[in-house]
Amino acid sequence: MSDWQQRFDDRIMRSIGRPLAKLEHGTGAWVTDAAGTTYLDFLAGIAVNSLGHAHPAFVEAVTAQASKLAHVSNYFTTEPTLELAERIVRLAGAGSDGRAWFGNSGAEANEAAFKLARLNNSGGARTRILALVDAFHGRTMGSLALTGKPHMRAPFEPMAGGVEHIPATIEALEASIDDAVAALFVEPIQGEAGVVELPAGFLEAARATTERHGALLIVDEIQTGAGRTGEWFGFQHAGIMPDAITVAKGIGGGMPIGGLVTFGRASDLFQKGQHGSTFGGNPLATAVSNAVLGEIERAGLVANAAARGPQIRERIAAIGSPLVGGTRGRGLLIGVALTEPLAGEVVAHSMREGLIVNAANDHTIRLAPPLIIGDAEIDEFAVRFARALAAAHAD
Structure with a gap:
């Protein structure tokens, strides 16, 4: 050794194995x-x-922003944070009512999305949240509850309640969603399951079915976002508009950052004091993310x-x-x-x-x-x- x-x-x-x-x-x-x-x-x-x-764009952004402001807390905002919110809403095609929230990782982004799903319950009857078998959404307790891998969840049971895992088939989708479902979580490609694509037409069917029953369609773009699949986000291959997406990984190019982007009515669900993060959306991380996404666009x-x-x-x-x-x-x-x-x-x-x-x-x-x-x-x-x-x- x-x-x-x-x-x-x-x-x-x-908690992790010996590095390579x-x-x-x-x-x-x-x-x-x-x-x-x-x-x-x-x-x-x-x-x-x-x-x-x-990459020079990454190095220059870190250097320039670190010499000005690295952290201000969420009692304040900065220009890089506002610019990134506007940029990522634009790239996602969320429209004039799109909004963004920033945290520090993909798991945090999915925790925020889990809470968003809970808020889609104005009548109190939406007690179910659906995710897919073999899905991976993170290792914190809420994101782990969404993860469709029993061997990962088993040591930490009981999980947050109300989550059900369904097979990634259109038949299972249409049989499972009813008016008691608050949200459906999906990855456009299940990376941790072995880079497994959803069946043809699945996202389109998910959009139609969730819309019909008033459930949110939340797309986990943590691994598929930032241009990796040949579109800015994986859902864009299907030509649909979800209610929310979660982002992280490639949007920071190595700088820890995660986020939640909401579309339409989902943008009005969170109210003041219902979610936050001390470091989330800090000017250093958001300045670097702007530089990374800007270079992806430019090049x-x-x-x-x-x-x-x-x-x-x-x-x-x-x-x-x-x-x-x-x-x-x-x-x-x-x-x-x-x-x-x-x-x-x-x-x-x-x-x-x-x-x-x-x-x-x-x-x-x-x-x-x-x-x-x-x-x-x-x-x-x-x-x-x-x-x-x-x-x-x-x-």
Whole structure:
């Protein structure tokens, strides 16, 4: 065991496993560890580092804002906070009645959305909240109650009441929603389940059914937002308008930030004093998020994600590995389906090849590279991933 691994084992809470490496610095899609090994980063901090590492727009925003104001509490506001609210409402297409609330993480965003759902109950009869089997919405108590993975919830039962998990089918959707449902939570793509897309027509049916029964449709865009799927937000592929979305990860490009964006009538549900966050919407985080989203717009990175995703999937298919059963996902959120439960081995061999990927489960490799990637990075990925697949298959 190396010195840093021993230090980790001695002092870091055992809620997470031992890290794969101790990273020190990065540039673009590349990152270097303490031993001097450089890796091609095709995970981007789990779909967080939209602009890669140490992008000038990110660095300049941190430096400029830190020299002015970093934190003011929610008794005050600042220009970066107002600008980000206006920007994210615009990008989401929420319209003139759209509103935003900012916290510090995706889990906090979903906690806020959980409370929003509870507020959709003016008559007192809406006691049910629906989410999907295999969904992942976070690890805090409210977001964990929404998470459709029993093994994650079991150690912490009892959960917040009223949440039911239904299969991701249109039939189950239409059979489950009635006038007692306050809200339906969905991810456009279930990233933690193995980059699993919803069935064709599901979001459209969810919108029609929730609208008919007065329930809120809340779309978790934490992993699919900020242009990752080839649209600004995953729901936009379906051409629908939800009542609210939750955002985090890629909107900050590495700066911790999360948020809730509301549409239409949902924008009037929260009243003064019903929710807040000491650090939420601080000027440092919002200034950086403005810079990240502004650079994604300026550089056309949403279109880049839409183009590069199919390119990567074609390169994976061309490898011809018997371990690869296919790919799924949209844009730069890609799941590689394995024919054998060897995802952990593929990750380990990828690390040896200087490539960072992720095992979403035993049969799925998840890819979520920075939105800035181009031909050179994809060529290098294909070479290294092919060697990792071959080594895992030979074990």
